[in-house]
Amino acid sequence: MDEPQILSEVRGSLGVITLNRPRAVNALTAGMAATMLQTLGEWASDPAVSQVLVRGAGDRGLCAGGDIVAIHRDIAAGGRETEAFWATEYRLNSLINAYPKPYIAYMDGLVLGGGVGISAHGSHRLVTSRTRSGMPETTIGFVPDVGGTYLLSRAPGETGTHAALTGEHLGAAEVLYLGLADHLIDFARAEELFAELERRPVDEVLPAYLLPVPASNLEAWRPWLDDVYARQDVEEIVSALQELADDGNAEAQYAVATLAKKSPTALKLTLASLRRARDLGSLEETLEQEYRVGLRCLESRDFPEGIRAQVIDKDYAPAWNPPTLAQVRQEDLDACFASLGERELKLNPRALSDAVE
Structure with a gap:
């Protein structure tokens, strides 16, 4: 028989949840999200x-994101299972954010997309030298979700905008600087730390395991990142990056090349989502906005095409539609934020019972 995809046990006074799909880098399924929600x-x-401690099985990472192969199949069938999955997943994100007990997320290895959602909203977020984290959704014609637009819109200056649009996988220094994690620890001592957590409070144990925070490239690049990514639209951002690239800025040149590969619609929708999220007052309001946008992406051409190119056929040559930034219509972007009516996701951050219903 297949092993359960979520393992949960209480060791001493520590509740341990282990995502248990190591061959898929613990990619999150609807069933896994529901089990985590119920257990928590x-x-x-x-x-x-x-x-509570949340970790991933194997040594490749906590969670590489949502199971986008399953989402691709469901889109072809109408997308209703994904709609239900996201509703559960976002309730889980909200519960983690408001959790009444220390929630310790071990963000070792890959922590992408949905993996950020089950870690970066916790109270104690631990990264290692092996951490590679980020929100790579624009690569597959989608938009950062699971509260990603809330977190990245509140990162220092415009560094979160850069991270969201480029979708880069980031190391520990950058993840800490963006505010997606709190502390750096040595992965070789992780099991020793976890054993102590079974009998002692995390705030009492953790200081002995902390490593110095390395310098962040994003912090060093702040002057030009803040200038470039504060522009009003993606075309202006790309133009400003190109000017820097022409002047010899290698990182700007890399960013131009990176953005050229992304879905034009996803880039514009991501920027609009970040700007709107910055003005929203809570994670829950942002999750509700991401739910609206996400359901509209299920009906789009770029989302299934991006998944196809990246993980189904693996030709890495998506045919984006429309293919250029200039052809993306503002009215289509605006429509993604319109109310879903009776399908709206309604979250109450103060009602634990609502989160687990």
């Missing part, structure tokens, strides 16, 4: 559990 809801009121 039960542990929230269980006096035997004083704190």
Whole structure:
């Protein structure tokens, strides 16, 4: 029989959740999200559990994101299973953000997309020298979700805008600088740390395991990142990057080449989502906005095409439609933010019972 995709146990007073799909780098499925939501809801009121640890099986990463192969299949069938999956997943993100006990996320290895959603909203977020994290959704014709637009819109200056549009996989220094994690630890001592957490509070144990935070490239690049990515639209951003590239800025040149490969619609929709998220007052409001945008992306051409090119056929040659930034219509972007009516996702950050219903 196949092993469960989520393993949960209480060790001493530590509740441990292990994502258990190591061959898929623990890619998150609907069933996994539902199980995590249920388990965390039960542990929230269980006096035997004083704190929670979330980790991934294997040594490749916590979670490489949502199971986009399953999403691709579901899009062809109408997308209703994905709609339900996201509703559960976003409730899980909200619960983690408001969790009443220490929530310790071990962000070793790959932590992408949905993996950020189950870690970066926690109270204690630990990265290692092996961490490669980020929101790579524009690569597949999609937009950062699971609260990614909330987090990146609140990163220092415009560094989050750069990270969201380029979709780059980032190391520990950049993840810490963006505010997606709190502390750097040595992965070789992780099991020792986890054993201590079974009997002692995380805030008492953790200081002995912390490593110095390395210098961040994003922080060093802030002057030109803030200038470029504050522009009003993606065309202006690309033009400003090109000017820097022409003047010899190698990082700007790389960014120009990177953005040229992304879905034009996804780039514009991501920028609009970030700008709107910056003005929203809570994670829950942002998740509700991401849900609206996500359901519209299920009906788009670029999302399934991006998944096809990256993980189905693996030809890495998506045919984006429309193919250029200039051809993306503002009215189509605006429509993605319109109310879903009765299908709206309604989250209450103060009601734990709502999150686990």
